[in-house]
Amino acid sequence: MTAEERALFKIRNLCVAFDLFRGTLPVLDHVSLAVRRGEKIGLVGETGCGKSVTMKVVVGILPIPPGRIASGEIWFDGTNILSLHGGRLQDVRGRIGLIPQDPSASLNPVFQVGTQLRDAIRYSHRHRNLSAKEIRRLAIDVLAEVGLPDPVRNLSNYPFQLSGGMKQRVLIAMALAANPELLIADEPTTALDVTIQEQVLRLMREAIDRRNLSILIITHNLGLIREFTDRVYIMYAGQIGETGSTRDLFNRPLHPYTKGLLASVPKLTGEGVPFGIPGTVPDYLNAPSGCRFSPRCDRTTEVCASCRPEMILIEGEHRVACHLYKEEQEDDPQAG
Amino acid sequence: MILRLDDIKKYFPVRHGFLQRKMEYVKAVDGVSLAIKRGEIFGLVGESGSGKSTLGYTVVGIHRSTAGKIIFKGEDLATRQHMDVRAISRKLQIVFQDPGSSLNPKRTIRQTLELPLKVHRLGTRRERLGKLRELLQKVELPEEYLHNYPRALSGGQRQRIAIARALAVEPEFIVLDEPTSALDVSVQGKVVRLLLSLAKEHDLTYLFITHDLSLMRNVASRVAIMYLGKLCEVAPTSEFFKNPLHPYTKMLLSSIPVVSEEEESLKPERSVPKGEIPSPVNRPSGCGFRTRCPLAMDICAQEEPRRTLVNEEHEVHCHLFNNSRIKGDYDWND
Ligand SMILES: Nc1ncnc2c1ncn2[C@@H]1O[C@H](COP(=O)(O)OP(=O)(O)OP(=O)(O)O)[C@@H](O)[C@H]1O
Ligand SMILES: Nc1ncnc2c1ncn2[C@@H]1O[C@H](COP(=O)(O)OP(=O)(O)OP(=O)(O)O)[C@@H](O)[C@H]1O
Ligand code: SF4
Ligand SMILES: [Mg+2]
Ligand SMILES: [Mg+2]
Numbered sequence: 001m002t003a004e005e006r007a008l009f010k011i012r013n014l015c016v017a018f019d020l021f022r023g024t025l026p027v028l029d030h031v032s033l034a035v036r037r038g039e040k041i042g043l044v045g046e047t048g049c050g051k052s053v054t055m056k057v058v059v060g061i062l063p064i065p066p067g068r069i070a071s072g073e074i075w076f077d078g079t080n081i082l083s084l085h086g087g088r089l090q091d092v093r094g095r096i097g098l099i100p101q102d103p104s105a106s107l108n109p110v111f112q113v114g115t116q117l118r119d120a121i122r123y124s125h126r127h128r129n130l131s132a133k134e135i136r137r138l139a140i141d142v143l144a145e146v147g148l149p150d151p152v153r154n155l156s157n158y159p160f161q162l163s164g165g166m167k168q169r170v171l172i173a174m175a176l177a178a179n180p181e182l183l184i185a186d187e188p189t190t191a192l193d194v195t196i197q198e199q200v201l202r203l204m205r206e207a208i209d210r211r212n213l214s215i216l217i218i219t220h221n222l223g224l225i226r227e228f229t230d231r232v233y234i235m236y237a238g239q240i241g242e243t244g245s246t247r248d249l250f251n252r253p254l255h256p257y258t259k260g261l262l263a264s265v266p267k268l269t270g271e272g273v274p275f276g277i278p279g280t281v282p283d284y285l286n287a288p289s290g291c292r293f294s295p296r297c298d299r300t301t302e303v304c305a306s307c308r309p310e311m312i313l314i315e316g317e318h319r320v321a322c323h324l325y326k327e328e329q330e331d332d333p334q335a336g
Numbered sequence: 337m338i339l340r341l342d343d344i345k346k347y348f349p350v351r352h353g354f355l356q357r358k359m360e361y362v363k364a365v366d367g368v369s370l371a372i373k374r375g376e377i378f379g380l381v382g383e384s385g386s387g388k389s390t391l392g393y394t395v396v397g398i399h400r401s402t403a404g405k406i407i408f409k410g411e412d413l414a415t416r417q418h419m420d421v422r423a424i425s426r427k428l429q430i431v432f433q434d435p436g437s438s439l440n441p442k443r444t445i446r447q448t449l450e451l452p453l454k455v456h457r458l459g460t461r462r463e464r465l466g467k468l469r470e471l472l473q474k475v476e477l478p479e480e481y482l483h484n485y486p487r488a489l490s491g492g493q494r495q496r497i498a499i500a501r502a503l504a505v506e507p508e509f510i511v512l513d514e515p516t517s518a519l520d521v522s523v524q525g526k527v528v529r530l531l532l533s534l535a536k537e538h539d540l541t542y543l544f545i546t547h548d549l550s551l552m553r554n555v556a557s558r559v560a561i562m563y564l565g566k567l568c569e570v571a572p573t574s575e576f577f578k579n580p581l582h583p584y585t586k587m588l589l590s591s592i593p594v595v596s597e598e599e600e601s602l603k604p605e606r607s608v609p610k611g612e613i614p615s616p617v618n619r620p621s622g623c624g625f626r627t628r629c630p631l632a633m634d635i636c637a638q639e640e641p642r643r644t645l646v647n648e649e650h651e652v653h654c655h656l657f658n659n660s661r662i663k664g665d666y667d668w669n670d
Contacts, residue, residue, distance in 0.1 A: 046520045047491070163612050164384070193383035193547065195609035195628075198591040202608075220520065223593025250595060264521045266550040268577065268592070268599040273532065273554045276525035280490050 007034035007075070008214055009096075009182050014072030016053055016238075018284075019065055025284035027053055029238045029292070031072070032311070035182060035214045040205075042225040042246070043218045044261070045235035048281045051218045052101075054235075055186050059098050060089075076182070094124055097180030101187040103167035107159040113170055114139060114155030117177060124178030142173045147203050165196035169203070176207055183208070183215040189224065201228055222265055226250050231317065234258050237281050237292035240311065244318035254320040256297045291323065299324055337407075338374040338509060338541050339395070343367050344404035346387075346394050350617065362616050364390040366565035367404070369643070372509075377535065377542045379556030379573070381549060381588075383613060387565040388545045389433065392511040395543065396428045408509070426456050429502035430511040431495070434518055438498055439486040445472075445497055446482040452504045471500040475530060492523040499531065503538070511543045516551070528555060549592050550599075553577060558649075561585050564616055564624035567643075571650040580604055581652045584625045623655065631656060 016028035027050050035041045043051055056062040058074060058081070074081045076092050084092060100106040108116060117139045121130070130138070136155075143151035146169040159167055168188065175183055188204070189197040205228065208215055219225060225232055225246065232249050234242045234257060242255040253259045260277040267274075279296040288294050294304040301323065309321045345368075347361040365387045372378045382388050393399045395406060397413065406413040411424060432438035439448055449471060453464050469479050475496040486494055495515060502510050515531065516524040532555065535542060546552055552559055553573060560570040561584065569582040580586050587607045594600055611628040614620055620627050626636040635655050644657045 046522055165612060193613070194549075194591040194593075195383065195587055196613070197593075199609050221593060222521075222595050226595055227593050261522060262595055264525055265595050266525075266548070266554045267596070268550050268553055268594055268602045270553045270574070270577070273528045273551075274525040275529070277522040280492070280523070 006036050008037045008077055009216075010034040010075045011054070011058070012073040012075070014054070014057065014074065015070040016050075016057055016062070016072075017068050017070050019068055023285050026070075026287060027238045027284050028057075028072075029287075029308070031235070031238070031240055033216075033233050033240065033243070035216055037181075037214055038212050039214050039231065040208065040229045041214070041216045042229035042232040043216060043235060044220070044222060044225055044232060046220070046261075046281055048237075049235045050238040051235060052186055053238075055098070055184050055216075055218060058184060059096060060093055094178065095181045097175035097178055097183045099168075099172055099175050099183060099185035099188045102191060103164055103171055104159070104191070106171055107167055109159050111158075112155065113157050113159065113162070117143070117155070117170065117174055120174040121177045138177060139173075142177045143170070145176065145207060146170075146173045147199075148173070163196075165192055165200060168192060168200055172200070172204060172207070176211070181213060183213055184218070185215060186218045187220070188217065190219070190221070197224075222261060234261070237287065238284070239292050239308075240321065241293065242318075242320045242322075243311075244314075245316065248316065248318045252318075254314065254318070254325060255293075255322050256299050256324070257293045260296075291321070337371050338409060339370075339372040339543075340405075340407040341368055341370045341391075341395070342405035342407065343369050344391065344394060344406065345402045346390050346399055347402045360617050363565050363619060364616060365394065365401075366616075366619070368562075368565075368567055370560060370567070370570070372541060372543065374541055375535075375539060376557045377532075377544050377555055379552040379559040380543060380545045380562060381547060381552055381559060382562035383547060383588075385564075385613065385616060386562040387616070388562055389513050391562070392430060392513050392543060392545055396430045396511055397425050398430070426505045427508045428511070429505065429507040429509070430513060431498050431502050431515050433514045439494055441486055443485075444482065445484055445486070445489075448486075448497065449482075449501055449504055452501060456505050458505065467504070471504055474503065474534065475500045490523075491519050492527055495519065495527055496530070499527075499534070503534065506538075507540070509541045509543070511545065513545045514547070515544075517546065517548070524551070549589065550594070561588065564614065564619055566624055567651075567653055568625065569650075569652045569654075575650055577602065579650075581646065581650070581657060582625075582654050583607070583629045583631050583656070587628070587630075623653075 011031055011033050014028050014031040018025040018027060031054060045051055057069060069082065079092060081092055118135050121135050121138055139155060140151045143154060148154055148166060148169050189200055192200060217229060229246050232243065232246050233240050234255060236257045242258045253262055264274050264276045277296055282288060282292060288305060290307045291304045291309050294300045303323050309323050311319050311321045312325060312327045313319050314325065344365055346365040347363050350360050350362055368391060380388050390399060394401050408428065446468060449468050450464055453459060453467065459467060468482060472479055472481060477493060477496055516527050519527060534540060544556055556573050558572050559576045561568045563584050569585050580589055586604045587609050590603050590607045591609055607630060614627055622638050623636045623641050626632040633655060641653045641655045643651050643653055645651050646657060
């Protein structure tokens with residue numbers, strides 16, 4: 001069985017465009033990815049690469065219009081979310097929890113933490129008829145689970161009374177309280193300091209392992225990806241360029257974009273300030289028709305600009321979409 | 337020595353609650369002493385709220401210090417009673433943290449860059465235009481950008497404009513307040529390299545503020561670590577990474593996520609972070625770090641640790657080092 005077949009969650013050939021006055025932006029271009037049960041998956045790329053658009057389609061918060069799902073499938077536990085409506089869609093979405101990026105913007109400043117947490121529980125358990133007492137119990141338990149000191153007192157605190165790290169814990173608690181099977185975390189620690197980030201990541205890892213959850217974590221931070229995830233997808237301008245186990249990807253990056261990103265990170269070894277990658281993410285209105293990285297790539301050839309590279313299997317789970325590489329093993333029909 | 341800070345304090349009054357009259361203070365910077373050498377890139381590192389920006393703002397005169405001395409090229413700036421304040425403040429410039437909001441969206445790049453020249457009454461209209469062209473060249477942007485508005489520029493380009501604005505009045509000292517933290521890592525390198533080459537070319541001194549220790553490792557000649565408004569440790573960069581002393585520094589270094597095994601082996605032994613950063617309004621007694629410190633002792637709650645020099649260039653503020661070799665004050669006679 002391939003990774004995709006065993007997956008709890010998979011995106012297949014997702015294309016998403018934005019119809020604006022100035023034209024159509026074809027942002028996501030045949031994005032495929034998969035998350036198995038219990039796996040920690042990273043999605044990495046520069047600003048504007050389409051990471052949040054991917055997340056928004058999955059949790060159903062993409063503004064449509066201007067957004068439009070042009071094609072593709074999103075499978076969760078055997079059903080294609082994109083073909084569902086109404087209550088059945090809500091049921092499946094209820095099994096996917098979101099940890100948003102900005103803790104300050106994501107909590108309502110005028111309600112107490114307890115009120116917001118209880119609402120999250122009530123909404124997610126609407127079929128279960130929990131009593132007010134049971135909901136309160138659950139709220140306290142889940143705050144304790146994310147390591148918030150003195151959960152009972154914190155229930156009556158307002159968000160402004162909490163530090164950034166504590167707010168992020170509350171948001172993780174809200175996501176966990178709904179008892180999801182998959183967590184999607186969009187830059188969950190970008191707003192936090194490194195020591196606090198480490199604490200938050202640790203508690204997330206513990207909660208995920210304890211509950212046997214899967215997580216798709218979206219971030220710019222390659223160091224975080226290396227320390228936290230099992231597998232990685234590298235996204236550039238709406239295309240997946242490379243994927244593989246975290247170890248393979250950091251030890252043997254293949255795609256010129258992956259190599260460029262890794263080389264851009266300043267190193268503790270003190271080799272000087274890296275040069276980075278020339279150029280910027282393209283305007284999607286004039287997105288290059290072949291490999292979208294070709295205008296910035298130092299290895300680009302004629303075929304790169306005109307022809308979109310297919311994702312090919314290199315070894316194990318390591319795949320790359322780049323014309324520099326030729327398929328060595330038999331084509332995997334699931335590779336998309 | 338181009339700049340010397342002598343026990344700088346900056347307190348912000350905050351009213352507590354709606355009806356309470358009681359006045360409390362955010363001690364954003366609470367007694368910082370530093371000496372920065374001409375031409376050096378001095379790194380200032382610390383977590384959010386530790387007072388880095390406040391210290392930078394105080395140095396360039398955006399904030400007036402609550403107490404302490406700022407000696408710039410031998411002149412006391414803290415009082416700002418010098419006859420030629422304008423001439424001196426011109427020599428100290430700042431590049432702000434967020435390139436998105438630090439440029440006025442309603443002004444063209446030309447208007448933005450020309451303003452400091454006008455304020456300081458430098459050059460005629462024609463001379464100023466020539467100067468603007470030269471500035472854009474310096475930050476490696478095409479001349480046409482003079483007529484653009486900030487929204488037409490990418491984050492990296494905006495930060496280049498912010499750098500050009502600081503350079504416009506020919507400063508000697510620039511506070512760089514997280515100049516690249518809003519940029520993608522792929523773009524960061526070019527902006528930092530530009531800053532480094534400008535420093536060489538124009539004999540500039542930088543106070544480089546960041547929370548990215550990996551970046552600091554590659555740009556600064558010396559590093560200071562700040563926590564809750566006070567310094568923890570100051571050392572030359574290589575010494576700092578080889579021989580970190582303060583428990584907070586070790587915790588910080590061991591928390592940095594890195595991208596290779598080789599770097600992993602350079603991190604100090606894992607010191608698991610615990611607790612939340614306290615509010616600067618209710619700073620813990622004694623050592624500000626004691627509530628999170630794995631090695632805290634009784635004395636840490638009672639007495640504030642004094643500056644200890646473990647060698648001529650390496651200072652640490654922690655009770656663990658009370659008995660170290662050299663004690664006492666800086667030798668200011670550089
Ligand atoms: N509501 C929208 N209307 C129009 N275009 C949009 C909209 N949302 C996203 N886009 C387009 O999609 C692109 C990708 O956006 P997205 O937010 O997914 O980037 P990202 O990878 O999450 O970046 P970041 O790291 O900055 O969060 C944007 O550059 C923009 O062109
Ligand atoms: N104008 C002000 N009025 C009141 N409090 C302030 C003011 N400016 C800063 N503070 C407070 O002073 C403390 C230090 O803030 P400062 O912005 O200097 O921190 P910083 O180290 O630059 O943090 P960051 O990394 O988030 O930029 C914070 O607690 C902040 O809330
Ligand atoms: S003074 Fe005490 S509490 Fe502070 S860092 Fe040193 S050992 Fe820890
Ligand atoms: Mg995003
Ligand atoms: Mg700041």
